[in-house]
Amino acid sequence: MLARRTMTDQLRLPLQSDGVDPAFVRSNCNAEAAAILDRWPDDAGRVMALCGPAGCGKSHLARLWAERVGALALVGAEAATADPIELEGRPVLLDIAQDADDETLFHLINLAQADGGALLLVSRPSPRRWDVSVPDLRSRLDALRVVAMEAPDxxxxxxxxxxxxxxxxxxxxxxxxxxxxxxxxxxxxxxxxxxxxxxxxxxxxxxxxxxxxxxxxxxxxxxxx
CATH class of the missing domain: 1.10.8 (Helicase, Ruva Protein; domain 3)
Structure with a gap:
């Protein structure tokens, strides 16, 4: 469940480079995903998922998006520590999203519907393959726009x-x-x-x-x- 904590207390995904190339190399394996994120969230839909195999660069591309739009970046189960007041009405990046609990995911999707809100979920498997037990969450994940990345060419x-x-x-x-x-x-x-x-x-x-x-x-x- 999302807890009320201050921004300085929250555990976040660092947006600086940590061994990942600072210049994102666009090629056939990632060009479609990069182009979509260039337009989103101005494009249709407030919640989207970015998926692909390990090491394909999806987290790197997501960080570049987060830096561009000023998104708050969270990781997996740590999202439960975020303050809903700080998240509402702003873009949010959730990496390793399949590790977040059902209630947290449900609340993050709801918060993304506010004006100015957006939620980018990053994971290896598509949200359609996540193991969730809340029926309303299952239907929302199944309806998400999913953008796939391939292994590096x-x-x-x-x-x-x-x-x-x-x-x-x-x-x-x-x-x-x-x-x-x-x-x-x-x-x-x-x-x-x-x-x-x-x-x-x-x-x-x-x-x-x-x-x-x-x-x-x-x-x-x-x-x-």
Whole structure:
């Protein structure tokens, strides 16, 4: 249930960059979602869901939207600590939205109907697949506009890898990026993990080194395809 707490007491999702590329790379995998959020909430509907696989950049895109419209950002079950007075009539971002309890979700959807209100729900599964027990909430979630994002394509994954290397002041050999794009899992986390592993070798980052690091971790299913 939404509790009455001050803005300074609330637990929020930080809007600053925390290892995510400050410049959002638009490509086929995210262009439709980015275009929709560029217009929303001026577009139709006050509540919308942004969904997609882990590491596809949905939280990053949602943060950019929150910064643009001045939304209050909350995370999962922490939304229950928010003050309804502070939320009414303003945009709200709820990441990991499927972890919020039914009553909180129901109240957030209602609050978004006030003038100036909007609610962006971010999750891996669509709200239509969330496990909820309140019938009225079920019907509202089923009626939501859902915008899907796909796993990073070659262009986005290449940009993420270059950004992770740049953060560590590493200039990889010319063919390393293309080699990694074809072999690592398509997520921002996988890109960060492989760059960290390569950096830990304290050697020039070449295709030979990349192959050695990948072959040394054949069972890392979360990292490699």
């Amino acid at each position: 070659d262009a986005v994954l290449s940009a993420i890898l270059r950004a992770r290397f740049a953060e560590r002041s590493i200039t990889p050999a010319e063919d390393v990026i293309d080699y990694l794009v074809r072999r690592i899992d398509r997520s921002a986390q996988a890109a960060a993990d492989i760059v960290a592993r390569l950096d830990a070798e304290h050697r020039p980052v070449t295709r030979v080194l990349a192959r050695q690091v990948i072959e040394a971790n054949p069972d890392s299913g979360d990292l490699f395809e």
